[in-house]
Amino acid sequence: MLKGGAITALGAMSGTSLDGVDAAMIITDGSRIESFGETAYRSYSDAERSTLRAALGKWDGPEVDAATDIIMQAHLDLLTGFKDAQIIGFHGQTLAHDPRGRGTLQIGDGAALATALNTPVVWDFRTCDVQLGGEGAPLAPYFHFACAKYIKATEPLCFLNLGGVGNITWVDPAKSGPEVAGALLAFDTGPANAPINDLMQRRFGKPYDKNGALARGGTVAMGALELLLDEPYFARIPPKSLDRNAFPDMMDLVAELSDEDAAATFTGICAAAVARGMEHCPIPPARVLVTGGGRHNPVLMQMLAVSLDCPVMPVEEVGLDGDMLEAQAFAHLAVRVARGLPTSGPSTTGVRALVGGGEISRP
Ligand SMILES: Nc1ncnc2c1ncn2[C@@H]1O[C@H](COP(=O)(O)OP(=O)(O)OP(=O)(O)O)[C@@H](O)[C@H]1O
Numbered sequence: 001m002l003k004g005g006a007i008t009a010l011g012a013m014s015g016t017s018l019d020g021v022d023a024a025m026i027i028t029d030g031s032r033i034e035s036f037g038e039t040a041y042r043s044y045s046d047a048e049r050s051t052l053r054a055a056l057g058k059w060d061g062p063e064v065d066a067a068t069d070i071i072m073q074a075h076l077d078l079l080t081g082f083k084d085a086q087i088i089g090f091h092g093q094t095l096a097h098d099p100r101g102r103g104t105l106q107i108g109d110g111a112a113l114a115t116a117l118n119t120p121v122v123w124d125f126r127t128c129d130v131q132l133g134g135e136g137a138p139l140a141p142y143f144h145f146a147c148a149k150y151i152k153a154t155e156p157l158c159f160l161n162l163g164g165v166g167n168i169t170w171v172d173p174a175k176s177g178p179e180v181a182g183a184l185l186a187f188d189t190g191p192a193n194a195p196i197n198d199l200m201q202r203r204f205g206k207p208y209d210k211n212g213a214l215a216r217g218g219t220v221a222m223g224a225l226e227l228l229l230d231e232p233y234f235a236r237i238p239p240k241s242l243d244r245n246a247f248p249d250m251m252d253l254v255a256e257l258s259d260e261d262a263a264a265t266f267t268g269i270c271a272a273a274v275a276r277g278m279e280h281c282p283i284p285p286a287r288v289l290v291t292g293g294g295r296h297n298p299v300l301m302q303m304l305a306v307s308l309d310c311p312v313m314p315v316e317e318v319g320l321d322g323d324m325l326e327a328q329a330f331a332h333l334a335v336r337v338a339r340g341l342p343t344s345g346p347s348t349t350g351v352r353a354l355v356g357g358g359e360i361s362r363p
């Protein structure tokens with residue numbers, strides 16, 4: 001176990017929207033963020049993305065092996081460019097997530113990465129939490145707590161991540177640590193960019209609805225939206241988490257709609273699911289800080305501004321980098337694992353006791 005002060009950690013995340021790998025450096029002791037460092041991004045080619053897509057929802061087999069090769073190569077390409085990391089947090093790519101059934105699968109071999117990069121790698125962050133009865137997700141909340149301290153927040157606030165799936169963390173920055181009762185509440189809000197991306201791929205062969213251009217010209221089909229929000233997931237008390245493809249029939253909901261209305265409806269569903277989730281906050285937050293790719297979508301941001309009862313703004317407004325927060329999170333969590341600190345607990349994944357999930361592989 002590492003002892004002592006802050007160290008330089010590198011984090012890497014390939015998220016559910018399948019756009020690419022983010023990597024970021026951070027100097028932290030696992031509790032306090034001292035500073036943020038260099039970042040980099042490697043996007044997937046169309047061919048790589050379709051291989052990854054083909055493996056979604058699978059637990060093993062040739063599709064998973066082909067996807068794993070891509071994940072390993074993409075991370076090696078990106079991470080060799082960083083020189084000073086003392087430890088690496090490697091999330092890998094989630095292919096399947098079923099915490100109440102078969103478990104959770106993040107592909108990629110952290111031990112091979114440790115050898116190739118000659119640096120200790122912390123990986124497989126979610127399995128231990130799931131094995132102990134937790135949701136295994138979201139895991140960024142313990143990092144969000146450190147971010148709230150870093151930005152010197154004084155009132156309860158939320159971090160909202162709009163990736164493929166949406167997740168929210170309510171934080172009370174007055175508490176002394178993330179594991180303290182009442183410091184955090186976190187859960188996945190619902191589908192975010194993934195259905196929009198899937199629609200764009202299916203109807204236009206494009207990866208996403210850039211700046212919400214398509215959704216902007218459409219109208220939200222309220223019937224379809226309400227039908228989805230009737231799913232039991234949205235009424236469940238958090239903590240709770242979602243698989244990227246948890247609602248496989250979503251595309252059917254918009255099958256009869258024009259391209260514009262279909263895009264508007266999926267965008268509206270993302271915002272409405274967040275609004276529904278906000279009802280669970282113990283105290284209304286003073287603001288919602290938005291991270292993840294969805295904050296680049298002005299139509300989605302406008303829908304959120306209309307649906308929520310507090311100011312909604314991108315995390316850049318408080319000096320954070322919304323494209324890199326998840327990569328930074330896994331760097332921070334890697335240091336926590338190495339120091340024997342917990343990475344999840346009852347208020348974030350619903351696990352019954354505090355868990356420090358993650359395997360450490362040394363070169
Ligand atoms: N300019 C933009 N306009 C509209 N949407 C955008 C824009 N930029 C990014 N996005 C959306 O954000 C997605 C990427 O978000 P992000 O990188 O946060 O996801 P992720 O990390 O893969 O997902 P997760 O947090 O679920 O693991 C893109 O696939 C796209 O849908």
Ligand SMILES: CC(=O)N[C@H]1[C@@H]2OC[C@@H](O2)[C@@H](O)[C@@H]1O[C@H](C)C(=O)O
Nearest residue numbers: 016094097137138139140165167326
């Ligand atoms: C199983 C899994 O990979 N979940 C992701 C996904 O993407 C967003 C949301 O669903 C969140 O629960 C999680 O990622 C973030 C980084 C987290 O664990 O906090």
